[in-house]
Amino acid sequence: MQHDKLVTGERVSGEKSSGAVERRSGVALWRQIADAIRQSIADGEFEGMMPGEIALAARFGVNRHTVRAAIAALVEEGLLESVQGRGTLIRRQTRFTFPITRRTRFSEGLAGQSRDRDIRLVAEERIAADPAIAAALTLEPGAELLKLTLVSRADGVPVSTSINYFDAARFSGMAAAVRETGSITRAYAMLGVTDYIRLTTDLTARLADERERLMLDLKPGAVVMEARAVNALPDGAPIQYAVTCFAADRVTLKLDMPV
Amino acid sequence: MQHDKLVTGERVSGEKSSGAVERRSGVALWRQIADAIRQSIADGEFEGMMPGEIALAARFGVNRHTVRAAIAALVEEGLLESVQGRGTLIRRQTRFTFPITRRTRFSEGLAGQSRDRDIRLVAEERIAADPAIAAALTLEPGAELLKLTLVSRADGVPVSTSINYFDAARFSGMAAAVRETGSITRAYAMLGVTDYIRLTTDLTARLADERERLMLDLKPGAVVMEARAVNALPDGAPIQYAVTCFAADRVTLKLDMPV
DNA sequence: CGGACTTGTCTAGTTAAATAGACAAATGGA
DNA sequence: TCCATTTGTCTATTTAACTAGACAAGTCCG
Structure with missing residues:
Protein backbone atom coordinates (compact mmCIF):
# COMPACT_ATOMS: atom_id res chain seq x y z
CA MET A 1 0.00 0.00 0.00
CA GLN A 2 1.98 2.93 -1.17
CA HIS A 3 -0.08 5.97 -0.60
CA ASP A 4 -1.17 4.90 2.85
CA LYS A 5 2.30 5.55 4.09
CA LEU A 6 1.85 9.05 2.80
CA VAL A 7 -1.46 9.39 4.58
CA THR A 8 0.19 8.28 7.77
CA GLY A 9 2.87 10.89 7.57
CA GLU A 10 0.43 13.65 6.95
CA ARG A 11 1.26 16.00 9.79
CA VAL A 12 4.35 17.02 7.91
CA SER A 13 5.63 20.23 9.39
CA GLY A 14 4.54 23.65 10.43
CA GLU A 15 3.52 25.49 7.31
CA LYS A 16 1.80 28.81 7.32
CA SER A 17 -0.38 29.47 10.33
CA SER A 18 -3.24 31.28 8.63
CA GLY A 19 -4.44 29.59 5.46
CA ALA A 20 -3.82 26.00 6.37
CA VAL A 21 -4.65 23.33 3.82
CA GLU A 22 -3.50 19.75 4.12
CA ARG A 23 -2.39 17.76 1.15
CA ARG A 24 -3.02 14.05 0.76
CA SER A 25 -5.79 14.25 3.34
CA GLY A 26 -8.51 12.81 1.13
CA VAL A 27 -10.11 16.22 0.79
CA ALA A 28 -9.25 18.14 -2.37
CA LEU A 29 -7.43 21.41 -1.79
CA TRP A 30 -10.09 23.41 -3.60
CA ARG A 31 -12.74 22.03 -1.28
CA GLN A 32 -10.71 22.73 1.85
CA ILE A 33 -10.24 26.28 0.61
CA ALA A 34 -13.93 26.64 -0.22
CA ASP A 35 -14.83 25.48 3.29
CA ALA A 36 -12.32 27.86 4.84
CA ILE A 37 -13.65 30.80 2.82
CA ARG A 38 -17.24 29.96 3.74
CA GLN A 39 -16.30 29.91 7.40
CA SER A 40 -14.36 33.16 7.12
CA ILE A 41 -17.38 34.83 5.60
CA ALA A 42 -19.62 33.42 8.32
CA ASP A 43 -17.18 34.89 10.85
CA GLY A 44 -17.51 38.26 9.12
CA GLU A 45 -13.87 38.41 8.12
CA PHE A 46 -14.43 39.93 4.69
CA GLU A 47 -16.53 42.97 3.90
CA GLY A 48 -18.50 42.87 0.69
CA MET A 49 -15.56 41.93 -1.51
CA MET A 50 -13.15 39.02 -1.48
CA PRO A 51 -9.40 39.48 -1.77
CA GLY A 52 -8.06 38.87 -5.29
CA GLU A 53 -7.41 35.37 -6.51
CA ILE A 54 -3.66 35.89 -6.48
CA ALA A 55 -3.74 37.10 -2.88
CA LEU A 56 -5.88 34.13 -1.86
CA ALA A 57 -3.57 31.73 -3.65
CA ALA A 58 -0.63 33.17 -1.72
CA ARG A 59 -2.55 33.00 1.53
CA PHE A 60 -3.40 29.33 1.12
CA GLY A 61 -0.10 28.44 -0.49
CA VAL A 62 -1.62 27.01 -3.66
CA ASN A 63 -1.88 27.81 -7.33
CA ARG A 64 -4.30 30.47 -8.47
CA HIS A 65 -6.28 27.88 -10.45
CA THR A 66 -6.91 25.90 -7.28
CA VAL A 67 -8.37 28.99 -5.61
CA ARG A 68 -10.47 29.53 -8.71
CA ALA A 69 -11.93 26.04 -8.33
CA ALA A 70 -12.85 26.85 -4.72
CA ILE A 71 -14.45 30.15 -5.73
CA ALA A 72 -16.32 28.47 -8.56
CA ALA A 73 -17.83 26.03 -6.08
CA LEU A 74 -18.96 28.88 -3.83
CA VAL A 75 -20.37 30.79 -6.80
CA GLU A 76 -22.31 27.71 -7.78
CA GLU A 77 -23.49 27.59 -4.17
CA GLY A 78 -24.76 31.15 -4.41
CA LEU A 79 -22.45 32.54 -1.75
CA LEU A 80 -20.11 34.46 -4.07
CA GLU A 81 -20.38 36.25 -7.39
CA SER A 82 -17.41 36.87 -9.66
CA VAL A 83 -17.26 39.90 -11.98
CA GLN A 84 -14.51 40.08 -14.54
CA GLY A 85 -12.31 43.11 -14.06
CA ARG A 86 -13.75 43.99 -10.67
CA GLY A 87 -13.36 41.07 -8.33
CA THR A 88 -15.43 38.57 -6.40
CA LEU A 89 -18.40 39.85 -4.41
CA ILE A 90 -19.84 38.30 -1.29
CA ARG A 91 -23.57 37.69 -1.29
CA ARG A 92 -24.05 37.40 2.43
CA GLN A 93 -25.81 34.32 3.66
CA THR A 94 -28.28 34.69 6.47
CA ARG A 95 -28.02 32.35 9.38
CA MET B 1 -13.46 26.11 -16.56
CA GLN B 2 -13.85 22.57 -17.56
CA HIS B 3 -14.20 20.58 -14.42
CA ASP B 4 -16.62 23.02 -12.89
CA LYS B 5 -19.20 21.92 -15.32
CA LEU B 6 -18.66 18.45 -14.01
CA VAL B 7 -18.99 19.60 -10.45
CA THR B 8 -22.27 21.26 -11.38
CA GLY B 9 -23.70 18.11 -12.85
CA GLU B 10 -22.81 16.09 -9.84
CA ARG B 11 -26.22 14.76 -8.88
CA VAL B 12 -25.94 12.31 -11.72
CA SER B 13 -28.54 9.64 -11.26
CA GLY B 14 -30.01 7.36 -8.69
CA GLU B 15 -27.35 4.86 -7.81
CA LYS B 16 -27.58 2.52 -4.90
CA SER B 17 -29.53 3.81 -1.94
CA SER B 18 -27.33 2.43 0.80
CA GLY B 19 -23.64 3.05 0.21
CA ALA B 20 -23.76 6.41 -1.47
CA VAL B 21 -20.49 8.01 -2.48
CA GLU B 22 -20.28 10.98 -4.80
CA ARG B 23 -17.56 11.34 -7.34
CA ARG B 24 -16.02 14.64 -8.30
CA SER B 25 -17.21 16.20 -5.09
CA GLY B 26 -13.81 17.33 -3.89
CA VAL B 27 -13.78 14.63 -1.24
CA ALA B 28 -11.86 11.49 -2.15
CA LEU B 29 -13.93 8.33 -2.34
CA TRP B 30 -11.82 6.55 0.27
CA ARG B 31 -12.44 9.37 2.72
CA GLN B 32 -16.19 9.40 2.08
CA ILE B 33 -16.22 5.67 2.67
CA ALA B 34 -14.13 6.00 5.83
CA ASP B 35 -16.55 8.61 7.14
CA ALA B 36 -19.52 6.40 6.30
CA ILE B 37 -17.99 3.39 8.02
CA ARG B 38 -17.16 5.43 11.10
CA GLN B 39 -20.75 6.64 11.27
CA SER B 40 -22.12 3.13 10.75
CA ILE B 41 -20.02 1.87 13.62
CA ALA B 42 -21.17 4.75 15.81
CA ASP B 43 -24.74 3.76 14.94
CA GLY B 44 -23.98 0.21 16.03
CA GLU B 45 -24.56 -1.27 12.62
CA PHE B 46 -21.71 -3.77 12.74
CA GLU B 47 -20.98 -6.21 15.53
CA GLY B 48 -17.35 -6.81 16.33
CA MET B 49 -16.33 -7.60 12.78
CA MET B 50 -16.54 -5.65 9.54
CA PRO B 51 -17.93 -7.17 6.35
CA GLY B 52 -15.20 -8.30 3.95
CA GLU B 53 -13.45 -5.85 1.68
CA ILE B 54 -15.11 -7.30 -1.41
CA ALA B 55 -18.56 -6.97 0.13
CA LEU B 56 -17.83 -3.38 1.16
CA ALA B 57 -16.51 -2.58 -2.29
CA ALA B 58 -19.75 -3.87 -3.79
CA ARG B 59 -21.83 -1.97 -1.28
CA PHE B 60 -20.14 1.35 -2.04
CA GLY B 61 -19.79 0.64 -5.73
CA VAL B 62 -16.03 1.10 -5.83
CA ASN B 63 -12.92 -0.94 -6.30
CA ARG B 64 -11.65 -3.10 -3.49
CA HIS B 65 -8.46 -1.03 -3.29
CA THR B 66 -10.48 2.10 -2.59
CA VAL B 67 -12.18 0.38 0.33
CA ARG B 68 -8.77 -0.74 1.51
CA ALA B 69 -7.60 2.87 1.55
CA ALA B 70 -10.62 3.80 3.69
CA ILE B 71 -9.97 0.92 6.08
CA ALA B 72 -6.29 1.81 6.28
CA ALA B 73 -7.25 5.32 7.37
CA LEU B 74 -9.53 3.95 10.09
CA VAL B 75 -6.85 1.52 11.23
CA GLU B 76 -4.42 4.39 11.48
CA GLU B 77 -7.11 6.18 13.47
CA GLY B 78 -7.30 3.26 15.89
CA LEU B 79 -10.93 2.44 15.14
CA LEU B 80 -10.31 -0.77 13.16
CA GLU B 81 -7.75 -3.53 13.15
CA SER B 82 -7.09 -5.77 10.16
CA VAL B 83 -5.91 -9.34 10.54
CA GLN B 84 -4.79 -11.19 7.47
CA GLY B 85 -6.87 -14.29 6.89
CA ARG B 86 -9.49 -13.39 9.44
CA GLY B 87 -10.96 -10.04 8.61
CA THR B 88 -11.21 -6.53 9.99
CA LEU B 89 -12.12 -6.12 13.65
CA ILE B 90 -13.89 -3.19 15.19
CA ARG B 91 -12.19 -1.67 18.20
CA ARG B 92 -15.21 0.12 19.55
CA GLN B 93 -14.79 3.78 20.18
CA THR B 94 -16.39 5.14 23.28
CA ARG B 95 -18.54 8.14 22.85
C1' DC C 1 -4.64 -31.99 5.10
C1' DG C 2 -7.43 -29.39 1.79
C1' DG C 3 -10.44 -25.98 0.45
C1' DA C 4 -12.90 -21.75 1.09
C1' DC C 5 -12.35 -17.47 2.74
C1' DT C 6 -9.87 -13.53 4.37
C1' DT C 7 -6.32 -9.63 4.04
C1' DG C 8 -1.67 -8.24 1.85
C1' DT C 9 1.14 -7.02 -2.16
C1' DC C 10 2.30 -6.23 -6.73
C1' DT C 11 1.98 -4.28 -11.65
C1' DA C 12 -0.42 -1.55 -14.99
C1' DG C 13 -3.49 1.79 -16.80
C1' DT C 14 -7.09 5.54 -16.42
C1' DT C 15 -9.15 9.59 -14.51
C1' DA C 16 -9.18 13.61 -11.54
C1' DA C 17 -6.64 17.22 -9.06
C1' DA C 18 -3.10 20.55 -8.89
C1' DT C 19 0.73 23.29 -10.88
C1' DA C 20 2.74 26.43 -14.29
C1' DG C 21 2.71 29.99 -17.55
C1' DA C 22 0.76 32.91 -21.07
C1' DC C 23 -2.60 35.86 -22.72
C1' DA C 24 -7.47 37.71 -23.44
C1' DA C 25 -11.14 40.61 -21.64
C1' DA C 26 -13.46 43.57 -18.57
C1' DT C 27 -13.24 47.26 -14.89
C1' DG C 28 -12.04 51.52 -12.72
C1' DG C 29 -9.16 55.33 -11.79
C1' DA C 30 -5.56 58.81 -13.04
C1' DT D 1 -7.06 57.36 -23.28
C1' DC D 2 -3.75 54.78 -20.96
C1' DC D 3 -2.56 51.78 -17.36
C1' DA D 4 -2.78 48.86 -13.48
C1' DT D 5 -5.70 45.41 -11.70
C1' DT D 6 -9.07 42.11 -11.88
C1' DT D 7 -11.32 37.70 -13.61
C1' DG D 8 -11.63 34.43 -17.76
C1' DT D 9 -9.61 31.01 -20.89
C1' DC D 10 -6.29 28.21 -22.90
C1' DT D 11 -2.43 24.57 -23.23
C1' DA D 12 0.82 21.58 -21.07
C1' DT D 13 2.72 18.84 -17.33
C1' DT D 14 2.96 16.52 -12.91
C1' DT D 15 1.05 14.18 -9.12
C1' DA D 16 -2.62 11.89 -6.55
C1' DA D 17 -6.69 9.00 -6.70
C1' DC D 18 -9.07 5.20 -8.58
C1' DT D 19 -9.68 0.95 -11.24
C1' DA D 20 -8.37 -3.73 -12.82
C1' DG D 21 -6.50 -8.15 -12.34
C1' DA D 22 -3.47 -11.57 -10.48
C1' DC D 23 -1.44 -13.93 -6.87
C1' DA D 24 0.74 -14.51 -2.17
C1' DA D 25 -0.13 -15.36 2.59
C1' DG D 26 -2.59 -15.91 6.45
C1' DT D 27 -7.02 -18.10 9.15
C1' DC D 28 -10.67 -21.19 10.01
C1' DC D 29 -13.39 -25.30 9.56
C1' DG D 30 -14.67 -29.87 8.03
Missing part, protein backbone atom coordinates in the same frame (compact mmCIF):
# COMPACT_ATOMS: atom_id res chain seq x y z
CA PHE A 96 -31.08 31.53 11.42
CA THR A 97 -31.06 31.23 15.18
CA PHE A 98 -33.21 28.45 16.50
CA PRO A 99 -34.03 28.44 20.22
CA ILE A 100 -34.23 25.13 22.05
CA THR A 101 -36.10 25.32 25.31
CA ARG A 102 -38.72 23.39 27.14
CA ARG A 103 -41.24 24.95 24.74
CA THR A 104 -39.52 24.48 21.41
CA ARG A 105 -41.70 25.05 18.36
CA PHE A 106 -40.29 25.35 14.88
CA SER A 107 -42.34 28.22 13.47
CA GLU A 108 -42.30 30.27 16.65
CA GLY A 109 -38.57 29.77 16.86
CA LEU A 110 -37.94 31.42 13.53
CA ALA A 111 -40.55 34.14 13.96
CA GLY A 112 -39.07 37.52 13.22
CA GLN A 113 -36.17 36.03 11.28
CA SER A 114 -38.01 34.81 8.22
CA ARG A 115 -41.13 35.72 6.33
CA ASP A 116 -42.22 32.28 5.24
CA ARG A 117 -41.91 29.15 7.32
CA ASP A 118 -43.35 25.80 6.46
CA ILE A 119 -43.07 22.13 7.22
CA ARG A 120 -43.57 19.59 4.48
CA LEU A 121 -44.47 15.96 4.99
CA VAL A 122 -42.31 13.91 2.65
CA ALA A 123 -42.97 10.38 3.90
CA GLU A 124 -45.39 8.50 6.11
CA GLU A 125 -44.88 4.95 7.36
CA ARG A 126 -46.14 2.58 9.99
CA ILE A 127 -43.48 0.50 11.66
CA ALA A 128 -42.89 -1.72 14.68
CA ALA A 129 -41.19 0.17 17.48
CA ASP A 130 -37.46 -0.16 17.91
CA PRO A 131 -36.65 -1.00 21.58
CA ALA A 132 -34.87 2.31 22.23
CA ILE A 133 -37.68 4.39 20.80
CA ALA A 134 -40.34 2.30 22.51
CA ALA A 135 -38.59 2.88 25.82
CA ALA A 136 -38.36 6.62 25.20
CA LEU A 137 -42.09 6.73 24.49
CA THR A 138 -42.92 4.30 27.34
CA LEU A 139 -44.54 1.85 24.94
CA GLU A 140 -43.98 -1.89 24.86
CA PRO A 141 -41.35 -2.96 22.30
CA GLY A 142 -42.96 -3.84 18.99
CA ALA A 143 -45.83 -1.43 19.39
CA GLU A 144 -46.95 0.13 16.13
CA LEU A 145 -45.46 3.55 15.48
CA LEU A 146 -46.31 6.26 13.01
CA LYS A 147 -43.11 7.49 11.37
CA LEU A 148 -43.27 10.89 9.65
CA THR A 149 -40.42 12.38 7.66
CA LEU A 150 -40.54 16.16 7.46
CA VAL A 151 -38.55 18.97 5.90
CA SER A 152 -38.67 22.44 7.44
CA ARG A 153 -38.00 25.56 5.43
CA ALA A 154 -37.58 29.24 6.21
CA ASP A 155 -37.85 31.72 3.36
CA GLY A 156 -37.66 28.79 0.98
CA VAL A 157 -34.35 27.57 2.37
CA PRO A 158 -34.36 24.07 3.84
CA VAL A 159 -33.31 24.37 7.47
CA SER A 160 -33.88 20.92 8.90
CA THR A 161 -35.21 17.49 8.14
CA SER A 162 -36.69 15.32 10.83
CA ILE A 163 -37.94 11.81 11.40
CA ASN A 164 -40.75 11.73 13.95
CA TYR A 165 -42.26 8.78 15.77
CA PHE A 166 -45.72 8.77 17.35
CA ASP A 167 -47.86 6.12 18.98
CA ALA A 168 -49.84 4.94 15.96
CA ALA A 169 -52.84 3.99 18.07
CA ARG A 170 -53.22 7.46 19.51
CA PHE A 171 -52.02 9.73 16.69
CA SER A 172 -53.23 7.97 13.56
CA GLY A 173 -54.49 11.24 12.13
CA MET A 174 -51.16 13.01 12.58
CA ALA A 175 -49.99 12.76 8.96
CA ALA A 176 -53.15 14.28 7.57
CA ALA A 177 -53.14 16.97 10.25
CA VAL A 178 -49.52 17.94 9.48
CA ARG A 179 -50.21 17.98 5.77
CA GLU A 180 -53.24 20.19 6.28
CA THR A 181 -51.83 22.65 8.82
CA GLY A 182 -48.15 22.68 7.83
CA SER A 183 -47.24 22.71 11.49
CA ILE A 184 -46.63 20.16 14.20
CA THR A 185 -48.11 22.40 16.87
CA ARG A 186 -51.32 23.00 14.91
CA ALA A 187 -51.50 19.32 13.99
CA TYR A 188 -51.31 18.46 17.68
CA ALA A 189 -54.06 20.97 18.38
CA MET A 190 -56.29 19.27 15.81
CA LEU A 191 -55.79 16.02 17.70
CA GLY A 192 -56.60 17.54 21.04
CA VAL A 193 -53.06 18.18 22.31
CA THR A 194 -53.12 21.87 23.16
CA ASP A 195 -49.73 22.02 24.85
CA TYR A 196 -46.55 19.99 24.97
CA ILE A 197 -43.02 20.34 26.30
CA ARG A 198 -39.60 19.05 25.40
CA LEU A 199 -38.18 16.51 27.81
CA THR A 200 -34.65 15.85 26.54
CA THR A 201 -32.45 16.72 23.60
CA ASP A 202 -29.32 14.78 22.61
CA LEU A 203 -27.08 16.65 20.23
CA THR A 204 -24.28 15.58 17.98
CA ALA A 205 -22.83 16.66 14.65
CA ARG A 206 -21.43 14.86 11.64
CA LEU A 207 -21.16 14.97 7.88
CA ALA A 208 -24.49 14.90 6.07
CA ASP A 209 -25.43 11.56 4.57
CA GLU A 210 -27.02 11.10 1.17
CA ARG A 211 -30.61 11.36 2.38
CA GLU A 212 -29.95 14.59 4.24
CA ARG A 213 -28.02 16.11 1.37
CA LEU A 214 -31.03 15.45 -0.82
CA MET A 215 -33.59 16.75 1.68
CA LEU A 216 -31.66 19.87 2.62
CA ASP A 217 -30.01 20.55 -0.74
CA LEU A 218 -26.49 20.26 0.67
CA LYS A 219 -23.16 19.60 -0.98
CA PRO A 220 -21.11 16.56 -0.02
CA GLY A 221 -18.93 17.50 2.91
CA ALA A 222 -21.64 19.65 4.45
CA VAL A 223 -22.18 19.35 8.20
CA VAL A 224 -25.43 18.61 10.02
CA MET A 225 -26.36 18.81 13.68
CA GLU A 226 -28.50 15.91 14.77
CA ALA A 227 -30.89 16.46 17.67
CA ARG A 228 -32.73 13.50 19.16
CA ALA A 229 -35.58 14.83 21.25
CA VAL A 230 -38.51 13.55 23.26
CA ASN A 231 -41.62 15.69 23.47
CA ALA A 232 -44.21 15.12 26.14
CA LEU A 233 -47.51 16.31 27.52
CA PRO A 234 -47.28 18.95 30.26
CA ASP A 235 -47.53 16.15 32.84
CA GLY A 236 -44.39 14.52 31.41
CA ALA A 237 -46.00 11.67 29.45
CA PRO A 238 -43.91 11.26 26.25
CA ILE A 239 -45.79 11.50 22.96
CA GLN A 240 -43.17 12.11 20.28
CA TYR A 241 -39.63 10.95 19.51
CA ALA A 242 -37.93 13.15 16.93
CA VAL A 243 -34.58 12.95 15.17
CA THR A 244 -33.95 16.35 13.59
CA CYS A 245 -31.00 17.19 11.35
CA PHE A 246 -30.15 20.87 10.97
CA ALA A 247 -27.97 22.22 8.16
CA ALA A 248 -25.14 23.48 10.34
CA ASP A 249 -24.17 26.38 8.11
CA ARG A 250 -27.70 27.77 8.08
CA VAL A 251 -28.65 27.70 11.72
CA THR A 252 -27.37 28.32 15.23
CA LEU A 253 -29.11 26.48 18.03
CA LYS A 254 -29.72 28.67 21.03
CA LEU A 255 -30.07 27.01 24.41
CA ASP A 256 -31.53 29.40 26.93
CA MET A 257 -31.12 28.59 30.59
CA PRO A 258 -33.46 30.96 32.47
CA VAL A 259 -32.13 32.02 35.85
CA PHE B 96 -18.96 10.42 25.84
CA THR B 97 -22.24 12.02 26.75
CA PHE B 98 -21.86 15.52 28.00
CA PRO B 99 -24.86 17.08 29.79
CA ILE B 100 -25.55 20.75 29.26
CA THR B 101 -27.76 22.22 31.93
CA ARG B 102 -27.90 25.28 34.10
CA ARG B 103 -25.18 23.64 36.21
CA THR B 104 -22.77 22.43 33.55
CA ARG B 105 -19.35 21.34 34.83
CA PHE B 106 -16.90 19.47 32.67
CA SER B 107 -15.57 16.90 35.11
CA GLU B 108 -18.92 16.21 36.76
CA GLY B 109 -20.44 15.79 33.33
CA LEU B 110 -18.14 12.93 32.45
CA ALA B 111 -18.20 11.31 35.88
CA GLY B 112 -18.91 7.61 35.57
CA GLN B 113 -17.95 7.55 31.90
CA SER B 114 -14.21 7.98 32.18
CA ARG B 115 -11.54 7.24 34.71
CA ASP B 116 -9.29 10.21 34.12
CA ARG B 117 -10.46 13.68 33.34
CA ASP B 118 -8.31 16.74 33.14
CA ILE B 119 -8.19 20.23 31.77
CA ARG B 120 -4.94 21.65 30.49
CA LEU B 121 -4.15 25.31 30.12
CA VAL B 122 -2.38 25.78 26.80
CA ALA B 123 -2.37 29.56 26.46
CA GLU B 124 -2.91 32.66 28.56
CA GLU B 125 -3.32 36.17 27.15
CA ARG B 126 -4.55 39.57 28.17
CA ILE B 127 -6.55 41.38 25.53
CA ALA B 128 -8.89 44.32 25.07
CA ALA B 129 -12.52 43.21 25.04
CA ASP B 130 -14.28 42.72 21.75
CA PRO B 131 -17.62 44.63 21.79
CA ALA B 132 -19.74 41.47 21.60
CA ILE B 133 -17.90 39.77 24.43
CA ALA B 134 -17.86 42.93 26.51
CA ALA B 135 -21.61 43.16 26.12
CA ALA B 136 -22.10 39.54 27.11
CA LEU B 137 -20.04 40.11 30.25
CA THR B 138 -21.63 43.54 30.91
CA LEU B 139 -18.25 45.26 30.76
CA GLU B 140 -17.45 48.45 28.91
CA PRO B 141 -15.95 47.81 25.43
CA GLY B 142 -12.17 47.80 25.60
CA ALA B 143 -12.00 46.50 29.15
CA GLU B 144 -9.08 44.19 29.77
CA LEU B 145 -9.94 40.52 29.49
CA LEU B 146 -8.09 37.40 30.54
CA LYS B 147 -8.18 34.90 27.67
CA LEU B 148 -7.45 31.28 28.55
CA THR B 149 -7.18 28.49 25.99
CA LEU B 150 -7.91 25.05 27.42
CA VAL B 151 -7.99 21.47 26.22
CA SER B 152 -10.18 18.94 28.04
CA ARG B 153 -9.44 15.25 28.00
CA ALA B 154 -11.22 12.13 29.20
CA ASP B 155 -9.21 8.94 29.50
CA GLY B 156 -6.44 10.65 27.59
CA VAL B 157 -8.66 11.43 24.61
CA PRO B 158 -9.08 15.11 23.78
CA VAL B 159 -12.78 15.89 24.01
CA SER B 160 -12.98 19.64 23.68
CA THR B 161 -10.92 22.79 23.37
CA SER B 162 -12.18 26.08 24.67
CA ILE B 163 -11.32 29.75 24.66
CA ASN B 164 -12.49 31.45 27.85
CA TYR B 165 -12.76 35.13 28.64
CA PHE B 166 -12.81 36.58 32.15
CA ASP B 167 -12.75 40.10 33.56
CA ALA B 168 -9.00 40.55 34.02
CA ALA B 169 -9.46 42.91 36.94
CA ARG B 170 -11.47 40.42 38.94
CA PHE B 171 -10.01 37.06 37.89
CA SER B 172 -6.32 37.81 37.44
CA GLY B 173 -5.36 34.65 39.33
CA MET B 174 -7.51 32.39 37.15
CA ALA B 175 -4.71 31.01 34.98
CA ALA B 176 -2.62 29.93 37.95
CA ALA B 177 -5.67 28.49 39.68
CA VAL B 178 -6.65 26.45 36.61
CA ARG B 179 -3.10 25.23 36.16
CA GLU B 180 -2.93 24.21 39.79
CA THR B 181 -6.33 22.56 40.18
CA GLY B 182 -6.89 21.23 36.66
CA SER B 183 -10.51 22.30 36.90
CA ILE B 184 -12.52 25.43 36.21
CA THR B 185 -14.87 24.76 39.09
CA ARG B 186 -12.04 24.33 41.59
CA ALA B 187 -10.22 27.34 40.16
CA TYR B 188 -13.36 29.39 40.73
CA ALA B 189 -13.53 28.08 44.29
CA MET B 190 -9.96 29.25 44.91
CA LEU B 191 -11.01 32.72 43.82
CA GLY B 192 -14.05 32.76 46.06
CA VAL B 193 -16.71 31.76 43.50
CA THR B 194 -18.37 28.81 45.15
CA ASP B 195 -21.22 28.43 42.68
CA TYR B 196 -22.06 29.50 39.16
CA ILE B 197 -24.69 28.78 36.53
CA ARG B 198 -24.89 28.75 32.77
CA LEU B 199 -26.96 31.54 31.27
CA THR B 200 -27.05 30.80 27.54
CA THR B 201 -25.50 28.41 25.06
CA ASP B 202 -25.36 29.01 21.30
CA LEU B 203 -24.58 25.92 19.30
CA THR B 204 -23.40 25.34 15.79
CA ALA B 205 -21.29 22.79 13.94
CA ARG B 206 -18.73 22.96 11.20
CA LEU B 207 -15.52 21.42 9.93
CA ALA B 208 -12.62 21.66 12.33
CA ASP B 209 -10.07 24.33 11.51
CA GLU B 210 -6.32 23.89 11.79
CA ARG B 211 -6.06 25.02 15.40
CA GLU B 212 -8.79 22.65 16.51
CA ARG B 213 -7.37 19.74 14.56
CA LEU B 214 -4.10 20.29 16.37
CA MET B 215 -5.63 20.68 19.80
CA LEU B 216 -8.01 17.74 19.50
CA ASP B 217 -5.85 15.49 17.33
CA LEU B 218 -8.40 15.39 14.52
CA LYS B 219 -8.09 14.52 10.86
CA PRO B 220 -8.97 17.08 8.21
CA GLY B 221 -12.65 16.77 7.45
CA ALA B 222 -13.50 16.10 11.09
CA VAL B 223 -16.52 17.88 12.52
CA VAL B 224 -16.67 20.02 15.64
CA MET B 225 -19.61 21.41 17.60
CA GLU B 226 -19.00 24.94 18.74
CA ALA B 227 -20.80 26.09 21.89
CA ARG B 228 -20.65 29.75 22.88
CA ALA B 229 -21.74 30.01 26.48
CA VAL B 230 -22.05 32.64 29.19
CA ASN B 231 -21.56 31.55 32.79
CA ALA B 232 -22.78 33.70 35.65
CA LEU B 233 -23.03 33.95 39.39
CA PRO B 234 -26.19 32.53 40.93
CA ASP B 235 -27.69 36.02 40.89
CA GLY B 236 -27.24 36.20 37.09
CA ALA B 237 -24.16 38.44 36.93
CA PRO B 238 -22.03 37.11 34.01
CA ILE B 239 -18.44 36.19 34.82
CA GLN B 240 -17.23 34.01 31.95
CA TYR B 241 -17.64 33.88 28.18
CA ALA B 242 -16.57 30.55 26.72
CA VAL B 243 -16.26 29.25 23.16
CA THR B 244 -15.95 25.49 23.39
CA CYS B 245 -15.32 23.18 20.44
CA PHE B 246 -16.24 19.52 20.93
CA ALA B 247 -14.95 16.73 18.69
CA ALA B 248 -18.31 15.70 17.27
CA ASP B 249 -17.46 12.04 16.85
CA ARG B 250 -16.38 11.69 20.46
CA VAL B 251 -19.23 13.33 22.32
CA THR B 252 -22.98 13.70 22.43
CA LEU B 253 -24.34 16.82 24.09
CA LYS B 254 -27.32 16.07 26.27
CA LEU B 255 -29.78 18.86 26.97
CA ASP B 256 -32.06 17.99 29.83
CA MET B 257 -35.26 19.95 30.26
CA PRO B 258 -36.57 19.07 33.71
CA VAL B 259 -40.35 19.01 33.92
